[in-house]
Amino acid sequence: MTKKVHIKTWGCQMNAYDSGRMADVLKALGYTSSEEAEDADLVIFNTCHIREKAAQKLFSELGRLRPLQEAKAAKGERMIVAVAGCVAQAEGKEIQRRAPYVDIVLGPQTYHLLPEMIAKVARENGGVLNTDFPPEPKFDYLPEPSACATSAFVAVQEGCDKFCTYCVVPYTRGAEYSRPPEAIIKEALALTANGAKEITLLGQNVNAYHGESSTGEIWTLARLIEKLADLPGLLRLRMMTSHPRDMGEDLIAAFRDIPKMMPYLHLPVQSGSNVILDAMNRKHTRDDYKRLIDRLRAVRPDLALSSDFIVGFPGETDKDFGDTMKLVREVGFAQSYSFKYSRRPGTPAASMKNQIPEKTKDNRLHELQALLRDQQMGFNQGMVGKTVPVLFDDNGSRKTQVFGRTPWMQPVYVATTAGEHAAFSGMEMNVKIAEATLNNMKGSLV
Ligand code: SAH
Numbered sequence: 001m002t003k004k005v006h007i008k009t010w011g012c013q014m015n016a017y018d019s020g021r022m023a024d025v026l027k028a029l030g031y032t033s034s035e036e037a038e039d040a041d042l043v044i045f046n047t048c049h050i051r052e053k054a055a056q057k058l059f060s061e062l063g064r065l066r067p068l069q070e071a072k073a074a075k076g077e078r079m080i081v082a083v084a085g086c087v088a089q090a091e092g093k094e095i096q097r098r099a100p101y102v103d104i105v106l107g108p109q110t111y112h113l114l115p116e117m118i119a120k121v122a123r124e125n126g127g128v129l130n131t132d133f134p135p136e137p138k139f140d141y142l143p144e145p146s147a148c149a150t151s152a153f154v155a156v157q158e159g160c161d162k163f164c165t166y167c168v169v170p171y172t173r174g175a176e177y178s179r180p181p182e183a184i185i186k187e188a189l190a191l192t193a194n195g196a197k198e199i200t201l202l203g204q205n206v207n208a209y210h211g212e213s214s215t216g217e218i219w220t221l222a223r224l225i226e227k228l229a230d231l232p233g234l235l236r237l238r239m240m241t242s243h244p245r246d247m248g249e250d251l252i253a254a255f256r257d258i259p260k261m262m263p264y265l266h267l268p269v270q271s272g273s274n275v276i277l278d279a280m281n282r283k284h285t286r287d288d289y290k291r292l293i294d295r296l297r298a299v300r301p302d303l304a305l306s307s308d309f310i311v312g313f314p315g316e317t318d319k320d321f322g323d324t325m326k327l328v329r330e331v332g333f334a335q336s337y338s339f340k341y342s343r344r345p346g347t348p349a350a351s352m353k354n355q356i357p358e359k360t361k362d363n364r365l366h367e368l369q370a371l372l373r374d375q376q377m378g379f380n381q382g383m384v385g386k387t388v389p390v391l392f393d394d395n396g397s398r399k400t401q402v403f404g405r406t407p408w409m410q411p412v413y414v415a416t417t418a419g420e421h422a423a424f425s426g427m428e429m430n431v432k433i434a435e436a437t438l439n440n441m442k443g444s445l446v
């Protein structure tokens, strides 16, 4: 008998990837994925803990789920509820206390044990909490990804040892771990055999990758990329997220030497002030960052950059914030994410004095986002009139247009008719850009 699993995911690409892998594990147990929580036999909330309100969001979501679980119980059926991800890791006990009807609480390193936990819950009718960091890496025990899209993700590295003073990730994801290169190549091969044309290598610090091969050699990310670039059928390679400290010479060279390496790099700087960067424990200065950008642009002049920014970190003065604005003007970003500093219990910055008033954070965020929007708009509008290669996605049901991305990640829509969709899926075609807005572009095939 087939059972239904509903997975809802918050947070980063790594969480999205993990949700896919959990779905793969469950498939082997006869679970098919469902868009609806209603009537599901298993509901998994895959949570994110990066900023405040994550836990509140989870509890209100769980509150909404409870009546559905009860309705199912009234029919003599069971809805198993599981909370996964970074809130589970950080607040597992609290979840069990406040929502005793949650059957399973599992941390990000235990997803390969999910079948065991489900069996235990089904057998014993009690709760399971597993937020261990097991010695065996989960990746080795998860099945290969089954679903496949034009654009696929492969986790190469997980965890973080950098301990930026604002960040929960080192605590929720654990120490840095790199998968062996052979396992990654095998997974990538399976994806391309299934039709993937673009692979994004994922990791919390993807460029810190240092996987050990079966022969005991340590591979850098650059070496891995060089190898993956040989995969037949693969057109594009990307990576996410990189840390400025781990941008090695060989990886910079990869942007020059490997044509499949896309000219787009997400390289979070967080702040443009040396005082704040130091307090954040980023271990790089604004000049280090700018020099790095210069070196990257020297080998790949069309490189588009994106970044993350935090405004209102404890002690951030108007001058510090001004330094961030200045850095943004000097570098120029094609796309960015910016956040108000959020106090995370247990992190060093949470107990720093000089917390910044909410109002000041709001104003700074507003000002920074206006500048970042201008830059993004300018970048997109710079494409108008140009012809660029667009990799078209799996354009399932859209009737009047197909969707794809430029090498610089910009979304592009091309008008089409109903019967033509299939001809675009997974194809890279030249598109002349006619219009550009902040968030997307329109054009026609050349
Ligand atoms: N490993 C990546 C980022 C992972 S978290 C890196 O080092 O860049 C994603 C982003 O969330 C961070 O880049 C940061 O901008 C933001 N972030 C993390 N903790 C935060 C906090 N306490 N408050 C506000 N933003 C935060």
Ligand code: SF4
Pocket (backbone or CB within 6 Å): 160, 161, 162, 163, 164, 167, 168, 169, 170, 204, 205, 243
């Ligand atoms: Fe968090 Fe810093 Fe690690 Fe990124 S490098 S995950 S911001 S601690």
Ligand code: F3S
Pocket (backbone or CB within 6 Å): 010, 011, 012, 013, 014, 015, 047, 048, 049, 050, 085, 086, 168, 169, 172, 173
């Ligand atoms: Fe969130 Fe965990 Fe990713 S805290 S950003 S889901 S690593």
